[in-house]
Amino acid sequence: MDTSEKQNRLLVDLHVKYIQSLDTKKDDLEYWLTEHLRLSGVYWGLTALDLLNSIDALKKEDVVKYVVSCQHDNGQC
Structure with missing residues (x-):
């Protein structure tokens, strides 16, 4: 893999780690x-x-739990 190929490669693992980290900065x-x-x-x-x-x-359960916690009694978020 030459230098230009390395520069153009999407670093999936780093993107995933970033998205995972967004809820850890409370x-x-x-x-x-x-x-x-x-x-x-x-x-x-x-x-x-x-x-x-x-x-x-x-974790699917954590995502669903958060989304449901946003819902008001009248059904709106």
Whole structure:
């Protein structure tokens, strides 16, 4: 593999690790300031993982639990 091929190769493992790390920064102020964006982030994160053929990188039970926790009694999120 020459240099240009190495530069153009998608580093799937690094992308997956980044997506997995997004919910681990609960001590950071930015984590809480962006709480209103989190449900959209779950959607885009899962979409990215699916495109990377790594949909199982996040625990399905944890994702479902979070999404259900966002739902209000009237059915809205």
